[in-house]
Amino acid sequence: MVAVNMTVNGKPASAELDPRTLLVQFLRDHLRLTGTHVGCDTSQCGACVVHMDGHAVKSCTVLAATCSGSQVTTIEGLANAAGLHPMQEAFRENHGLQCGFCTPGMIMTAVDLVHRKGFALDETTIREELEGNLCRCTGYHNIVKAIAAGAQAMAAEGPAQQVAE
Amino acid sequence: MYAFDYHRPTTARQAAGLLGKDEDVRLLAGGQSLLPMMKLRLVQAGDLVDLNAVDELRGIARSPRSLTIGAMTRHAEVADSPDVAEAIPALAAMASTIGDPAVRAMGTLGGSIANNDPAADYPSACLALGATIVTNKRKIEADDFFKGLFETALEPGELVVKVSFPVPAKAGYAKFRHPASRFALVGVFVAKRSADIRVAVTGAGANGVFRWLEAEEALKARFIVKSLDGLVASTDGLNSDIHADAEYRAHLIAVMAKRAVQQATA
Numbered sequence: 001m002v003a004v005n006m007t008v009n010g011k012p013a014s015a016e017l018d019p020r021t022l023l024v025q026f027l028r029d030h031l032r033l034t035g036t037h038v039g040c041d042t043s044q045c046g047a048c049v050v051h052m053d054g055h056a057v058k059s060c061t062v063l064a065a066t067c068s069g070s071q072v073t074t075i076e077g078l079a080n081a082a083g084l085h086p087m088q089e090a091f092r093e094n095h096g097l098q099c100g101f102c103t104p105g106m107i108m109t110a111v112d113l114v115h116r117k118g119f120a121l122d123e124t125t126i127r128e129e130l131e132g133n134l135c136r137c138t139g140y141h142n143i144v145k146a147i148a149a150g151a152q153a154m155a156a157e158g159p160a161q162q163v164a165e
Numbered sequence: 166m167y168a169f170d171y172h173r174p175t176t177a178r179q180a181a182g183l184l185g186k187d188e189d190v191r192l193l194a195g196g197q198s199l200l201p202m203m204k205l206r207l208v209q210a211g212d213l214v215d216l217n218a219v220d221e222l223r224g225i226a227r228s229p230r231s232l233t234i235g236a237m238t239r240h241a242e243v244a245d246s247p248d249v250a251e252a253i254p255a256l257a258a259m260a261s262t263i264g265d266p267a268v269r270a271m272g273t274l275g276g277s278i279a280n281n282d283p284a285a286d287y288p289s290a291c292l293a294l295g296a297t298i299v300t301n302k303r304k305i306e307a308d309d310f311f312k313g314l315f316e317t318a319l320e321p322g323e324l325v326v327k328v329s330f331p332v333p334a335k336a337g338y339a340k341f342r343h344p345a346s347r348f349a350l351v352g353v354f355v356a357k358r359s360a361d362i363r364v365a366v367t368g369a370g371a372n373g374v375f376r377w378l379e380a381e382e383a384l385k386a387r388f389i390v391k392s393l394d395g396l397v398a399s400t401d402g403l404n405s406d407i408h409a410d411a412e413y414r415a416h417l418i419a420v421m422a423k424r425a426v427q428q429a430t431a
């Protein structure tokens with residue numbers, strides 16, 4: 001067993017874990033944060049994307065133990081008392097999902113993308129950046145639209161949104 | 166995954182101590198190759214030494230003649246580094262084509278070259294740029310480091326500390342991505358450092374990364390795309406699989422080599 005301490009969505013989380021425990025297993029099975037999905041478990045689909053110290057990572061391909069001391073944000077950590085995160089709202093507005101299985105990973109990837117590349121995102125950039133996120137339903141068009149709109153909306157919210165993370 | 170004991174050193178010396186000489190002990194870097202293999206039970210480790218808390222293995226240092234990159238430096242850090250973009254832009258561009266953003270946020274230079282996947286990008290950059298791989302024991306020239314499929318010169322107990330890339334006069338990388346995995350179906354890295362011209366090919370060789378000597382010779386006359394006109398890569402020793410047969414890969418080598426030279430001379 002290994003002692004693991006991290007911060008998840010702003011709250012301390014610690015446990016004694018089998019060292020094999022993946023970050024996604026810790027989030028879903030131990031913390032019951034089931035918004036993070038497992039689509040493939042082979043590092044391909046991106047349904048499991050969360051932020052670790054501000055970077056989007058595939059939580060099925062990171063050991064929970066590696067995250068000791070890290071700040072982890074999941075889809076549950078994006079909304080606040082005032083309502084949905086602008087990127088979540090943009091997915092809703094733009095019909096950026098059908099079954100919703102890929103959506104948590106898409107949104108976490110999208111928010112990371114805005115943090116890295118700014119608020120004005122063209123279609124080519126968005127499509128390239130979605131390389132690691134698969135969707136079986138939408139055909140991506142509305143996801144791309146949603147991300148462009150969500151990025152704009154994040155600009156309007158300004159730096160407050162950055163602090164929330 | 167098979168069970169293992171987990172260790173989290175904070176210095177390279179501790180990591181090397183934990184690694185010992187036992188082949189049952191494995192290093193964990195970004196985990197983007199190792200964890201998938203462990204999940205499939207293709208790799209078994211009695212002990213796993215996690216390098217993610219070893220800060221001294223991370224970072225990029227620039228001198229007038231070389232760029233030195235720590236083993237634990239992430240692909241994204243290399244892709245986004247202003248120092249790399251200035252000294253060896255082709256290397257930054259190469260790093261930005263590895264996998265996807267989440268893979269680049271975790272995957273590392275040391276893990277990539279120690280793994281030596283026959284379709285990985287970094288081995289071609291190391292070979293073409295004439296990099297020196299610095300381990301906890303010695304310095305190994307890239308020419309002597311890559312030994313075949315998933316094989317390197319690393320010995321038990323040896324860990325990659327950093328890689329030193331001499332700054333070339335010109336360099337370029339062109340990659341034909343496998344449409345699903347995004348690894349290189351064929352990738353060609355070219356570099357010119359005074360009279361030394363190197364052309365390294367990844368993705369194509371049945372034995373991993375290799376130098377295309379005929380192209381190097383041809384480029385010695387003049388380092389321009391035209392010098393490669395009519396040059397055909399041999400199909401000997403090339404991979405043939407459902408994704409591409411040897412003949413197609415040979416064709417792609419010539420095309421990618423030209424594109425790489427074009428980039429380098431643009």
Ligand SMILES: Cc1cc2nc3c(=O)[nH]c(=O)nc-3n(C[C@H](O)[C@H](O)[C@H](O)COP(=O)(O)OP(=O)(O)OC[C@H]3O[C@@H](n4cnc5c(N)ncnc54)[C@H](O)[C@@H]3O)c2cc1C
Nearest residue numbers: 194195196197198199264272273275276277279285286325
């Ligand atoms: C979806 C996906 C797409 C990918 N696409 C590409 C691609 O397009 N191009 C590409 O090149 N790669 C690609 N990769 C692989 C990726 O680049 C990996 O990050 C890389 O191959 C391994 O680096 P790592 O840091 O993750 O190492 P790990 O997976 O942690 O380790 C790999 C191996 O190296 C050993 N090792 C690690 N660090 C050291 C060290 N310092 N000294 C000695 N041994 C060490 C480990 O013990 C292990 O055997 C992809 C991976 C995924 C999951």
Ligand code: FES
Nearest residue numbers: 039040041046060
């Ligand atoms: S579940 Fe992690 S990438 Fe698919």
Ligand code: FES
Nearest residue numbers: 098099135136137
């Ligand atoms: S909405 Fe169903 S997988 Fe994307």
